[in-house]
Structure formats: structure tokens, C-alpha cells
Amino acid sequence: MTVQSWSLTGAEALRAAPWMIVNTGPGEFQYQGRRWIFGDVIVSRIEQSECLVAPRPVVDVSDSGYTSLFFIDKGRYSFLGGDRTHTFATGDAGWAPGWAHISCETHLPTRFLVISVQDRLLTGPGRRPSAPAGRIDSRSHLLRPTLSFLRTFTATPSPEPVSAGHPSKAVFVELAAALFAQTHTSHTEEMRVEGAYEAAVAIIQARYDDPALEPADIARQLNLSLRHLQRAFAANGHTIRETIQHTRLDAAIRAIPQNAHPLTLAALAKEAGMSPKELRHAARTTFGLTPGQLLRQTRTEPES
Template sequence: MPHFALPPHTRARCIVLPAAPFSLSLAGRGVTGHADAAEVRLLVAHATMVEEVLPDLSPAGVRAARDTLVELATAVAHRGFDDVNTRLAPALTQAAKNLAEQRLTEADLSSAMLARELNVSVRTLQRAFAAGGESVTAYIRERRLESARQALSASRLIVSEIAAHWQFADSSHFSRAFKQRYGLTPTEYARQNS
């Protein structure tokens, strides 16, 4: 096990994988990556996802998860990855969702921004979401609506403030989307849940 030191007030996540799949490409050297690198984000997102579902995976699922971890670890080692590889779609989707969750209130949150941050093309990101039966835009909209719904229950903000905070074009656009999703206008919902 390699030893390393961290500066004070920093965090590290150490992922230890068997050496056999990497012996030719790494030649025994350890690999580190910056947390903001796209390939590291994907590796961490996939490792976290595997950790959560591992007890429920079949032997074939465990092999698929392992193969994807190997692909992602190889990408970290080579400071880039083949974004056409379909085995990376779940990890790419999860990394994009994690990033979107952190930036739901930002005006520039979009497929293009997420793709840029993850160092993939917009089309690659869209294909990754489509593999799971979703779209990037629908995911962002759904998460913003859900966050706005929670804010309506928990705060005294008015509808226009909530609409602006969660980046809806205006309060009427927000009201239409909210009613379509929850069957009530934001005002009706707030009244029922206050």
C-alpha cells in the first residue's frame, strides 16, 4: 500500500484496486488525480454507486461494475478516457447528477455546462442519460421543481422568489410547470402544506 501525505485541512479518498488489470499500463506506479478532473469525478461517482448497490448485484453485475471501475481507473492513470465507451454511461450520468445537485440554483446549469465540467461532449452526456431512460434537461427541471416544492413547505418565501431562486424564467412559467408536475399551483400547495 503506497503511503502519501496530505496538507492540513484537505481530504482524500483512496481507492485500492487489484494490480493485475493495470500491470502493463501502470508499471507498478501509484496514480493520483485531482478531485476536479472529469475522470476522477466519474471514478468516484461510480465507486460510490457500486458501494451502495453491491449487495444486490448478481455475479454478472459485479463483473460489469468491476470492468467499469477498471476502465475509469485506467482513465485516471492516463488523464483521460474514451467517452464513447458505453460501460461508462452510468458513472457519467451519476457524476453529472452529483454536479447538477450542487448547482441547481445557478443560472448557467445546463447540458453544456455539465458536459464542459465533465470534459465530454454534450452528445456524449445526452447519450449517457438516454441509456438510463432520462434526459439531462428533464432531470434538472425535475430536481429544481422538487427543491422548489420543498422550499414552499419549509419557508415563507413568495412564489416569485422561489421561482427566481430555482431559475425558472418567471413565476407564471414556474406555476405552470409546478401544476403539471404536482397537480396544484404553488400557492395552493403552500396553503395546503403550511
């Protein structure tokens, strides 16, 4: 294992950095850090002041085939990944291809802790990132332990030479792979949740007249947990029960002009899969009217 250290200021720091730097801070640009090179795994602790970063036209370092998993130990940082800008604060983590070909900005003096791994070490289902760049899910139970381990490892200089085959190398690879796997699983689940709202609404529209229809029934039919289905509805500004109620009330209103003879409250409720009590409650909470007032108002509205 090779250890490299540097602490540079001003023009020297601007020349030494692997990127084109525009200093945006109040003083001279500061760039310092330490790097542990385990062959095809590189661990870095980097501190730099406020700046804009862009790739150099000709880069004298080869980061091809590496994926870098970075943690913000302190500060604030943004980078352009794909078609969007990702912003990270203290405690956040993300990934990017390599380390020398990114466009980014440090908004405050920022310390990065970075694990750069050759992609060939991340083979296997779910071990690679699901996109070239992105954010580690903040809910990952591995995020804080990995950051804590990195802080300890990088804050204490190695008392003696460490071989490239040191167990720490395997730990770093497996932590990176596990974080990517968790983020991939979370992303897949989020996509399922996004599609769940439309699928659940379709079920409600098909089964609204079933008085036994409950949110848990819909979740089971979609093979989702009730909590995930509730999240999908919350993201669209509704609860599941509200959507069932509004669908039933809409059906009751549509049933009024289709019947030549006046409907009783009980018959109208039955058309919508509700009890008379539920219909009264739905009409009052939605329109501020009783079912009778709603019926009279609907019948007297001129046809469009």
C-alpha cells in the first residue's frame, strides 16, 4: 500500500488539483489531503475550500474503470450527474465515475472521504451502481457505520506499512458494494411505489361498489405493503380512504340523472357501495351538503 499526503495553498494548489479550479472563497484556494492506495482500491481524505470544478482538457491521471463512493464529512457540495444536479450536505453520500472527470461546486470548505474501487471488483447482482452517478439512499442502515469507519481509518496515520492485501481493502469493497445494492433496491421499490398509485386507483374505480373494499385489500392485490401504498397516495396528495370515498360519491352523483324515478337515500348509497351514514358523511365533508340537497341540486342543474 502507498500513502500520499499533500497540503497546498493558492496557485500551487490550483496547479496540483486534478481538475480546473475557479476559486470562489474569500481567501486563497486551500487543497489538502491524504490518499491510501491498495492497488485497485483507493481511499482518500480530501479537504478543499469553496470553488468551482471542471475536468481538465487533458487529464494526467487514469481513473478509467473506477467508481468513486464519496461521503461529505463536513461542508456542502453539488455535482452534475446525468441530467440533474445533486447537492450533498454533511453526512450525505453519493457516487460518480472515477474522480477526475466531474463538474461540481463546493459551496463551503468541505471534507470528502472517498472510496474509489475498480469496477471489476463490483461484479455480481446489485453490486454496481444503477446509474453512472447518483445519491446513496439516506435511509440505508449502512450509511452512518461506513462513514464512521472511514473517519476512523483516515484520521489516524498508519503506524506501519500496510500491504495491498490488507483486510481493510476487502472491507472497503464490500461496504461500497452493499451500499450500492441497498440503493438499487430502494430505487426499484420507489419505482414500484410510483406505479402503485395508478394501479390502486384503477382497482378502486373497478371495485368502488364493493362495500368490503379496504386499503389493505388493495395493497394485497398489488403485492405491496400497506405502508408503501399509503406513501404512494400521500405523494399524490390523497389518502387511500379519501380516494375510495370520492370515487363512491362521484358514482352516486352520476347515478342520479340516469334514473327516471327518484332514488331513496338507501338506494343511492347502495349504488355507490356505501351505507346511508357513509353517504351523508361523504356529501357533507366534500360538498357541505346533505345527500338530499345534493340530489335536488343535481336534478335542477341545466344540462350542458
